[in-house]
Amino acid sequence: MATKWGIASCGMISHDFVNAITSLPSTDHKVVAVAARSLASAQAFKDKFGLDETKAYEGYQALADDSEVEVVYIGSINTTHLELAKMMLGAGKHVLCEKPLCMNVKQTMELLEFAKEKKRFLMEAIWSRTLPSYQKIRQLIADGSIGEVKNVVVTFGFVLETVDRVMKKDMGGGTILDLGVYTVQIAQLVMGAEKPAKIAAVGHLNEHGVDVGISASMTYSQGRTATIVTSAKAMLENEVIINGTKGMIRIVSPFWTATQVELIKQATRTDKTIEKFNFELPQGAKLQYIFPNSNNLAHEAQHVRECILAGKLESPLLPLDETLTIAQIMEEIRKQAGVVYNED
Incomplete structure (x- = not known):
């Protein structure tokens, strides 16, 4: 069964991440929803990839509320990572959040504890x-x-x-x-x-x-x-x-x-x-x-899938x-x- 991805923010790094997912087997990965601050941005984002069955949302709470979404990739600006990651984890989603995970140590500790409390997979997206x-x-x-x-x-x-x-x-x-x-x-x-x-x-x-x-x-x-x-x-x-x-x-x-x-x-x-x-x-x-070489984001997406399928709550490559x-x-x-x- 395919890992069902939600995408939070439709900027350039999210473009490359979703593009990398399109290089992977559709039986393993599926983008089921995308969200941006405006509906027009979300719609345009999914349309350029030809994701006809993918839902587009205005705002991120709607993405968190989507019961079909299994794991959320967060590609927004640094200052929003803590808020969006907690929103998604709180809704029962696994999270792959772009680096830096948070703005400082205090926020990082807060998010790590929250993920452990919710028993959901969390990884900072250091794809290297x-x-x-x-x-x-x-x-x-x-x-x-x-x-x-x-x-x-x-x-x-x-x-x-x-x-x-x-x-x-x-x-x-x-x-x-x-x-x-x-x-x-x-x-x-x-x-x-x-x-x-x-x-x-x-x-x-x-x-x-x-x-x-x-x-x-x-x-x-x-x-x-x-x-x-x-x-x-x-x-x-x-x-x-x-x-x-x-x-x-x-x-x-x-x-x-x-x-x-x-x-x-x-x-x-x-x-x-x-x-x-x-x-x-x-x-x-x-x-x-x-x-450059964003093709390699496919390895990150596949790694997250394997971790989730194995029931892991963190990555062994980046604990x-x-x-x-x-x-x-x-x-x-x-x-x-x-x-x-x-x-x-």
Whole structure:
């Protein structure tokens, strides 16, 4: 039986998520309802995908009230995540909510407790964790391919000065919440979900009081460190280097939705070998994608289906405890940089 999806918000990321669902078997996934702030937007959204049997709603309560909807994907702006996720969980729906799950640690704890109380599946939509390339990274680290991990370096930056959701505080903007969540999550994956012992961060804020550039260093046990850099002012390398005692792993750009991973072994300063692992993108979507490699969202949707069918209330690839740790790290980084949200 197909997993029956409801879609809350009909913006660009929701477009790519639904487009990815169209590449999956209709016997496994079905979008049964979409909701937006206006009925016209919801109707136009479903029409462009040719979803004739899908219901369109004005407002999100109607989506929560739809008894046919099994799981809701929330693709709205950051500041609305807590309210909409609680609305859907309270109505008995499972929830996949776009990152960042909430605006701060306080909200994150509130939502995690609410999901546990309602006994419904909840996952922060850090799709990276569900990708075949990331399963390969886990394997390479676990089998000692690069020896003991000692350092991770991650950069993520684009020129985003005209993107309101990144640049404005009332929309939950800032590079740490928008881009930094990806840099933090890969550091945490590599470090085995261990909470860093120390964080040191600096950055620049714009006139709205949100960060447009951050550099942060994190210290872990066993002499391990991680360095992350985010920017809304410049194009960065957008890759990950995982350094070990016997070699390194390079996650090629775009690292958050990677299709190529390199294992680099260096015997001497001039003698090195590079083994490349390539991963094909899911094909068969109805429309063009808006964001790079959004085909990979199909892996996330399928993972959620498998978790729900197995009766899980959280993802084994991104447990709720780790979502909370990621929120705690992001909050510490942006507060050190001077970013304070109304929700704080």
